[in-house]
Amino acid sequence: MRRSMLALRGVGVSFGGVHVLDHVDLDVGEGEIRGIIGPNGAGKTTLLNVICGIHRPDTGQVVLDGEVVTGLKPSTIARRGIGRTFQTSQLFKGMTVLENLMCGLHRKTVTGLFAAGLGLPSCREEEERTEEAARLALEFVGMAQFADRPGHQLSFGQQRVVEIARTLISEPKVVLLDEPAVGLSLNRLSEFDLLLRRIRDDKGVTLVLIEHVIRLVMDVCDEVTVLNSGQIIADGKPEAVRNDPDVIEAYLGKELRARHSAS
Amino acid sequence: MPLSFLRRRNVMLALVLVAALLPLGANPYHLFVANLIFIYILLSVGLNLLLGYAGQLAFANAAMFGIGAYGTGLLQVHFGWPFLIAFPAGALIATAVGLTLALPALRLSGLYLALSTLAFAQFTQWVFLHWEGVTFGAGGFKTPQVSFAPLPVDHRHGLYYLSLVIMVAMVWFAGNIVTSRIGRAFITVRDSEVAAESLGVDLLRYKALAFGLSAFYAGIAGGLYSQMLNFVSPEGYDLFQMVLQKAMVVVGGLGSIAGSVLGAGTIVLVLEGLREFKGAQEVVFGAMLLVFIIFMRGGIVSVIRRHVPGWEEPLHRAGALPPAEPPTSLPLAPPAQERGVS
Numbered sequence: 001m002r003r004s005m006l007a008l009r010g011v012g013v014s015f016g017g018v019h020v021l022d023h024v025d026l027d028v029g030e031g032e033i034r035g036i037i038g039p040n041g042a043g044k045t046t047l048l049n050v051i052c053g054i055h056r057p058d059t060g061q062v063v064l065d066g067e068v069v070t071g072l073k074p075s076t077i078a079r080r081g082i083g084r085t086f087q088t089s090q091l092f093k094g095m096t097v098l099e100n101l102m103c104g105l106h107r108k109t110v111t112g113l114f115a116a117g118l119g120l121p122s123c124r125e126e127e128e129r130t131e132e133a134a135r136l137a138l139e140f141v142g143m144a145q146f147a148d149r150p151g152h153q154l155s156f157g158q159q160r161v162v163e164i165a166r167t168l169i170s171e172p173k174v175v176l177l178d179e180p181a182v183g184l185s186l187n188r189l190s191e192f193d194l195l196l197r198r199i200r201d202d203k204g205v206t207l208v209l210i211e212h213v214i215r216l217v218m219d220v221c222d223e224v225t226v227l228n229s230g231q232i233i234a235d236g237k238p239e240a241v242r243n244d245p246d247v248i249e250a251y252l253g254k255e256l257r258a259r260h261s262a263s
Numbered sequence: 264m265p266l267s268f269l270r271r272r273n274v275m276l277a278l279v280l281v282a283a284l285l286p287l288g289a290n291p292y293h294l295f296v297a298n299l300i301f302i303y304i305l306l307s308v309g310l311n312l313l314l315g316y317a318g319q320l321a322f323a324n325a326a327m328f329g330i331g332a333y334g335t336g337l338l339q340v341h342f343g344w345p346f347l348i349a350f351p352a353g354a355l356i357a358t359a360v361g362l363t364l365a366l367p368a369l370r371l372s373g374l375y376l377a378l379s380t381l382a383f384a385q386f387t388q389w390v391f392l393h394w395e396g397v398t399f400g401a402g403g404f405k406t407p408q409v410s411f412a413p414l415p416v417d418h419r420h421g422l423y424y425l426s427l428v429i430m431v432a433m434v435w436f437a438g439n440i441v442t443s444r445i446g447r448a449f450i451t452v453r454d455s456e457v458a459a460e461s462l463g464v465d466l467l468r469y470k471a472l473a474f475g476l477s478a479f480y481a482g483i484a485g486g487l488y489s490q491m492l493n494f495v496s497p498e499g500y501d502l503f504q505m506v507l508q509k510a511m512v513v514v515g516g517l518g519s520i521a522g523s524v525l526g527a528g529t530i531v532l533v534l535e536g537l538r539e540f541k542g543a544q545e546v547v548f549g550a551m552l553l554v555f556i557i558f559m560r561g562g563i564v565s566v567i568r569r570h571v572p573g574w575e576e577p578l579h580r581a582g583a584l585p586p587a588e589p590p591t592s593l594p595l596a597p598p599a600q601e602r603g604v605s
């Protein structure tokens with residue numbers, strides 16, 4: 001068993017009496033790629049929001065690398081080493097791709113107001129290191145040629161990759177990806193598989209991804225967790241989860257039934 | 264490029280040079296207008312940090328300007344402090360007030376922030392008007408002239424060069440800020456608060472920094488203004504003053520330091536130029552705002568950028584490393600990349 005990198009212990013969240021998450025326990029090992037799947041409204045995005053501190057859970061704890069991070073501010077949790085991407089592109093407008101990546105290093109840089117305003121050597125030196133790290137991270141994801149392009153000129157899929165690079169640049173322990181493959185064409189999916197594996201193997205980053213593209217989840221994830229109505233109904237290797245009758249009923253079954261009624 | 268000698272740096276240096284030599288051939292009115300421009304440059308650059316970079320729609324900058332002026336003037340009048348001590352102290356009072364305004368900004372945004380800061384500004388006006396024992400009420404008060412004694416300059420020229428030096432230093436400071444991690448953090452707060460936090464940017468810290476910085480710029484401007492007029496009264500710091508400052512930022516270009524310099528200069532010159540024609544000031548000022556809001560959203564600086572090279576304002580220290588390859592020759596979407604389907 002791998003060392004636990006990210007754990008949820010009995011996490012419950014309710015909005016106005018509706019239990020969005022109900023005593024969720026989750027254990028993600030170091031260097032693991034964990035997929036979280038489930039039908040719409042199962043609570044997947046809420047789960048990510050609890051981990052990164054946007055929602056405070058009503059019950060339970062979030063443990064990152066042995067430290068309880070429940071109740072900390074999102075920016076503090078980010079500084080402890082959790083990066084994330086969002087369902088919609090969150091690149092900063094009016095910034096180039098390179099400058100977007102430089103923002104990713106915010107939590108690892110220290111230049112203060114006066115050093116920055118006076119352009120002290122310490123500031124210039126840190127700025128150079130930041131730019132170099134940004135170029136390396138862009139190279140890692142294969143987007144080096146876009147460095148000086150405004151972020152909004154990239155295609156949707158390219159923006160997602162830039163956002164992933166922006167989280168990687170600060171060497172986080174865990175990266176949460178909320179539907180990263182939205183907007184990727186089928187022939188790009190295998191490249192994306194490869195990128196996720198390289199992030200795990202070369203950078204040693206633990207990945208948690210919510211995904212609707214089942215093929216990606218089945219191909220790349222070490223473990224898959226299935227969420228339905230705020231509860232975990234299955235947890236295990238992709239093949240095992242795929243054949244679990246509860247999962248077929250709750251998730252795949254529903255989809256098939258929907259397809260039947262549509263035709 | 265035929266126009267490349269007009270790049271931003273050269274134009275700014277030339278403007279500073281003209282400003283430094285202006286007293287040689289200018290009459291007192293010209294000096295007054297130039298000094299006024301320096302003060303409005305401080306105001307609009309500070310406001311742009313808050314509004315254009317950090318994206319906080321606040322309406323308290325005129326009040327901060329007033330607090331700087333009143334602070335500087337009242338410390339001289341009531342406590343007999345010399346200007347050169349009362350002036351920074353007044354600016355620090357404005358900064359402290361500005362910092363506290365960041366607290367509501369943590370919870371409010373957009374129109375709600377605009378309204379609450381507007382309410383604060385009106386409250387400040389009320390204090391200027393009605394706390395007569397301290398502020399001398401609606402009639403205002405005279406402030407003593409600073410003497411630049413050991414230096415061989417009179418009050419007008421001394422204040423002119425003091426304003427010029429402070430203005431150049433603070434514009435340079437702001438230019439450095441926006442090309443650093445701090446300026447980029449402001450923009451992350453403006454564009455997406457959740458994304459900013461996910462990168463470890465502390466919202467309270469950076470909103471407070473933006474409010475504090477803009478208040479400091481306004482406070483410094485207020486101190487200089489009180490000394491230029493040697494008179495302080497409430498109506499100089501009212502809602503119209505706020506509209507004037509916002510107009511300078513918008514006309515110059517949101518999120519551009521050079522734009523704020525040009526916006527402040529343009530509006531002061533236009534208003535002063537129309538001083539002789541009764542009623543024309545308001546009409547032209549309103550028409551200018553309309554034209555810029557409808558046809559030139561990016562302000563003066565975006566028009567210049569379209570025609571003259573070297574006016575881009577990157578958000579990092581350009582040239583720290585040589586660029587990997589020229590960015591111009593690349594096609595927009597290389598065939599290897601997927602097409603976005605969303």
